[in-house]
Amino acid sequence: MPLPPRVADLGPYDLLLSVAERGSMGRAAAAHGVSQAAVSARVRSLEAALGVTLLERSPRGTTLTPAGALVAGWARSAVDAAEALEAGIASLRAEQSSRLRVAASLTVAEYLLPRWLVALRTRNPGTAVSLSSQNSTDVAADVLADRADVGFVEAPTVPDELDAQVVARDQLTVVVSPDHPWARRRHGIDAARLATTPLVAREHGSGTRSHLERAIGSLAEPVLELASTTAIKNAAAGGVAPAVLSSLAVAPDLAAGTLVAVPVRGVALHRALSAVWHRGRPLTGPSEDLVRIATGSG
Structure with missing residues (x-):
């Protein structure tokens, strides 16, 4: 608006x-x-x-x-x-010859990375940063192919050729429209019900979907597969089907009442968000600073 x-x-x-x-x-x-x-x-x-x-x-x-x-x-x-x-936009506009190339999953890029980049710019005002945002599988591929110096992923596992360090914690949240029957369940649903319910879901390769599949074991065929968090939230709020998204992503919608969180019994939906880089190439300079900022130790 x-x-x-x-x-x-x-x-x-x-x-x-x-x-x-x-x-x-x-x-x-x-x-x-x-x-x-x-x-x-x-x-x-x-x-x-x-x-x-x-x-x-x-x-x-x-x-x-x-x-x-x-x-x-x-x-x-x-x-x-x-x-x-501004820090996020500046990183997107940076030339490919930038001194620090960052790849990040959509959740990290949208909800966490901007404030990390502000802190990095304060510490290293001369550092030019370029940012690419995609799903966790593609982030790992970019780091492996030397298209990124450091990446941030949501996936529960990373390729053996990468080193990883947990930088933040997150929780997946099941959300539905206020009119959905699950919104009126005081005690939520169990993991089996979630596993057999067609969802509005992220595409294969996303960290959110990979973690959910790993936690639940198997999932029903999605009603819709969408690559945009905003599109998934809009579909869930419109009553298309439940969705499972990062707590970071849905917090404003829960506060506004456009989505309702549904507790899930019998499964842990906590997850780690990790920085990844090429194994055998220790982080140095701005990439090391960025990871230290992300972990809160810098």
Whole structure:
């Protein structure tokens, strides 16, 4: 849907955060490479658009009003998300000669990698990153073929020629539309029921499908096979069939009530997300930094 006019442009909110952090418009202007008058004008325009006073100006500096503190707190996550979006887009636009080539599964690329790239850019601002996003099987193939320096996969196993390190944990979640009969089951379903129910599923080779098949043992022929997480969520929400997706992917939909999580008895749907690289070639430089950031140790 179209963004509301008052939040369509994040630039003034970014300036507001800089003024709050630095205590003056002059220092905020210097940090952004613009004039103090330009900062003042944009903040005043924001105040006019919102209908509230955001800053208290005095000879000793500039501070947030109570309303300004609330707006700044709400804006922080949006500005951080915009920075993560920019980092992800920059990696997609990078030339093939980039110093760090990253391949990532769809779940990792969409929900985890952007903030890792922001942290990497802070640590190594001169590092150019190129990113390819595909299913876990293709990620492993890219690393093996030297088309990627490091990969991130969801699959439960990786080829013997690759080294792997767990960088995060995830859980697969069964989701249905609010009108589906499973949505009214207080105690959910058992693993056998899940195994015999045709699902909306990812394609063969995806980490999500591989892990589910390994956990359940066998699955019914899917109603639909789709390569897009968004398409699968839309199909499940529309009542086509249940789906099994990463908890990272469905969290916003569960909060909004467009999907309902269904507990599953008798099977563990936890999984590890791993970094992979060519065996015998230790990680160095930016690739090592990225993996350390992903594990939370860097």
